Amino acid sequence: MRYFEARVAKNESLSGGYFRLSLAGCHPLRESRPGQFVMLRGDWERDPLLPRAFSLLSVGSDGEAAILAKTVGRGTALLERAAAGARISVLGPLGTAFPAPSSQFIDLLVGGGVGIPPIYMQAAVAAGAGLAPRSEILYGGRRTSDLVLLDEMKAFGVGLHLATEDGTTGRHGRITAELEARLAVHAGKAPVRIMACGPNAMLWAVGRIARERDIPCFISVEEQMACGIGVCLGCAVPARSRPFRYVCKDGPVFDAADILDVAGDDPTQKPASTPPAGCLT
Amino acid sequence: MTAPPSQAAPAVRPRLAVESGGLSLQNPILTASGTFGYAREFESLTELGTLGGVITKGISPKPRFGNATPRICETAAGMLNSIGLENVGVEGFRTEKLPYLKTLGTRVVVNFFGVTFDEYVSCGEALASMDGVDALEMNVSCPNIKAGGIEFGTDPRVLGELVRVCRSVVRKPLWIKLTPNTSDIVALARACADNGADGLSIMNTITGMAIDARTRRPKIATVFGGLSGPAIKPIALRMVHQVFRAGVPLPISGIGGIQDATDVVEFLLAGASTVQVGTQNFADPDTACRIVRDLADLLASDGVTDVRELVGALRSS
Numbered sequence: 001m002r003y004f005e006a007r008v009a010k011n012e013s014l015s016g017g018y019f020r021l022s023l024a025g026c027h028p029l030r031e032s033r034p035g036q037f038v039m040l041r042g043d044w045e046r047d048p049l050l051p052r053a054f055s056l057l058s059v060g061s062d063g064e065a066a067i068l069a070k071t072v073g074r075g076t077a078l079l080e081r082a083a084a085g086a087r088i089s090v091l092g093p094l095g096t097a098f099p100a101p102s103s104q105f106i107d108l109l110v111g112g113g114v115g116i117p118p119i120y121m122q123a124a125v126a127a128g129a130g131l132a133p134r135s136e137i138l139y140g141g142r143r144t145s146d147l148v149l150l151d152e153m154k155a156f157g158v159g160l161h162l163a164t165e166d167g168t169t170g171r172h173g174r175i176t177a178e179l180e181a182r183l184a185v186h187a188g189k190a191p192v193r194i195m196a197c198g199p200n201a202m203l204w205a206v207g208r209i210a211r212e213r214d215i216p217c218f219i220s221v222e223e224q225m226a227c228g229i230g231v232c233l234g235c236a237v238p239a240r241s242r243p244f245r246y247v248c249k250d251g252p253v254f255d256a257a258d259i260l261d262v263a264g265d266d267p268t269q270k271p272a273s274t275p276p277a278g279c280l281t
Numbered sequence: 282m283t284a285p286p287s288q289a290a291p292a293v294r295p296r297l298a299v300e301s302g303g304l305s306l307q308n309p310i311l312t313a314s315g316t317f318g319y320a321r322e323f324e325s326l327t328e329l330g331t332l333g334g335v336i337t338k339g340i341s342p343k344p345r346f347g348n349a350t351p352r353i354c355e356t357a358a359g360m361l362n363s364i365g366l367e368n369v370g371v372e373g374f375r376t377e378k379l380p381y382l383k384t385l386g387t388r389v390v391v392n393f394f395g396v397t398f399d400e401y402v403s404c405g406e407a408l409a410s411m412d413g414v415d416a417l418e419m420n421v422s423c424p425n426i427k428a429g430g431i432e433f434g435t436d437p438r439v440l441g442e443l444v445r446v447c448r449s450v451v452r453k454p455l456w457i458k459l460t461p462n463t464s465d466i467v468a469l470a471r472a473c474a475d476n477g478a479d480g481l482s483i484m485n486t487i488t489g490m491a492i493d494a495r496t497r498r499p500k501i502a503t504v505f506g507g508l509s510g511p512a513i514k515p516i517a518l519r520m521v522h523q524v525f526r527a528g529v530p531l532p533i534s535g536i537g538g539i540q541d542a543t544d545v546v547e548f549l550l551a552g553a554s555t556v557q558v559g560t561q562n563f564a565d566p567d568t569a570c571r572i573v574r575d576l577a578d579l580l581a582s583d584g585v586t587d588v589r590e591l592v593g594a595l596r597s598s
Binding site: 001002003041046047048049050051089091223224225226227229230231232233234236237238242243244 | 327351354360510540566
């Protein structure tokens with residue numbers, strides 16, 4: 001983990017309000033693995049105050065790293081407007097990664113909306129390792145414009161299966177329906193692993209599907225965080241193995257069975273507002 | 282035509298060392314409790330040995346797991362938190378955290394708390410007895426279970442008694458971190474001075490709230506949380522100066538929204554003799570050490586030879 005300054009190399013507008021921000025000078029990130037993240041902050045003076053966490057989309061051997069984002073608040077709005085040459089402070093690489101691609105498994109990589117970056121990177125790593133035939137991307141969004149970088153993902157040579165809720169591209173419906181279909185295709189053949197990143201409701205549904213079939217499932221979880229290094233303790237998620245685990249240090253990639261939001265019973269509930277059993281308050 | 286003689290000041294570095302609250306410090310810059318973990322988290326990100334001191338996460342007698350989530354949210358020029366004083370407990374601190382802190386070459390101040398008088402006493406006594414702990418900072422912004430959850434630190438009589446009983450067992454410098462959630466900060470400061478405290482840390486977070494208008498829910502699970510960051514700096518300056526101007530005979534460590542060396546000078550002018558960098562450690566993990574570097578340059582450029590000259594040197598308006 002390093003703290004350093006990078007410069008915006010390129011800032012591309014994509015469909016659906018997405019943008020890809022490429023940063024030059026990210027040599028300390030070259031060993032990053034899919035699922036790991038960075039904290040980014042521009043020259044924002046006193047407001048907005050905190051850096052923003054982003055899963056890495058790609059890191060080149062030339063030290064150019066990219067993230068994919070969509071404007072949801074003040075920080076992302078500023079990053080969307082960041083011009084080439086703008087200074088960005090970078091803290092990373094942070095957190096845990098998806099398991100490395102393996103010839104022993106078929107990996108179903110499930111991305112929902114803005115959760116696609118670690119899925120994209122995992123597919124790129126699989127392709128680089130000559131394991132593209134062992135990986136499939138399952139990518140869902142509300143509508144066609146939510147699905148970005150499709151040509152690049154096709155070029156990895158992995159299978160690409162799409163779904164949109166409005167039916168304008170790919171399967172009409174949720175990506176989890178596509179996941180069930182792909183699991184049926186692979187049933188009884190090579191062992192399958194699932195890796196997923198996306199909205200909590202999607203992660204919960206993916207976790208349930210994996211649990212029902214006893215399939216290993218790794219999820220990349222998002223939570224508000226201030227520091228990224230295990231200090232602020234803001235990014236706690238209720239877990240099975242301990243009362244809380246921390247997205248920044250213990251995650252963002254977790255075994256889905258350990259995260260109560262995902263392994264629990266109710267997909268719509270945020271964590272309970274009372275401390276879990278075992279809390280000493 | 283010849284160039285005029287250089288007007289540059291002689292290259293004498295200003296003195297940054299201070300004695301405050303029973304400690305001698307190489308400079309007045311510390312890191313605030315709860316924003317710097319147990320320091321090791323910052324090992325590869327900054328020069329820990331250059332700090333005046335580090336103040337640890339608040340330690341309770343037993344480990345605590347903290348509050349339900351979500352626990353934090355950003356606000357205008359600041360953030361709200363309700364972490365719930367999660368920490369490793371006294372024994373975890375001694376075995377897992379203190380050995381590293383002892384190697385830093387900077388002052389180690391341990392923040393501590395309890396939920397009863399007895400917990401405060403046992404926690405303070407145990408921590409003060411540890412080799413490598415230079416001073417204690419008492420967090421009094423905790424709910425007093427026996428008093429129906431009212432904070433220990435909001436009633437001068439309760440606070441004075443708490444300081445007195447802890448003072449009797451803590452044989453190291455004892456600082457009290459005051460809550461701003463009060464109408465009379467001077468009365469609280471006096472209660473600490475009258476009962477044997479060695480220093481005051483002013484101030485802890487201000488109670489606040491944030492609402493998501495779309496979901497109509499509070500943004501943090503406990504509804505209310507502690508506001509920190511640059512948004513609260515004017516309030517912190519005011520409280521430091523009130524206590525200083527009232528003549529409360531204790532040195533003050535100023536906290537609240539400090540981001541740079543100029544902010545530090547402002548707190549010193551208001552009456553603080555040391556300062557603590559807090560939430561800004563999240564925004565820029567090198568802030569505190571950068572301030573140490575910048576402060577010497579800033580003082581030199583202003584012709585200040587000793588940082589102690591600035592303490593309380595506020596001019597009248």
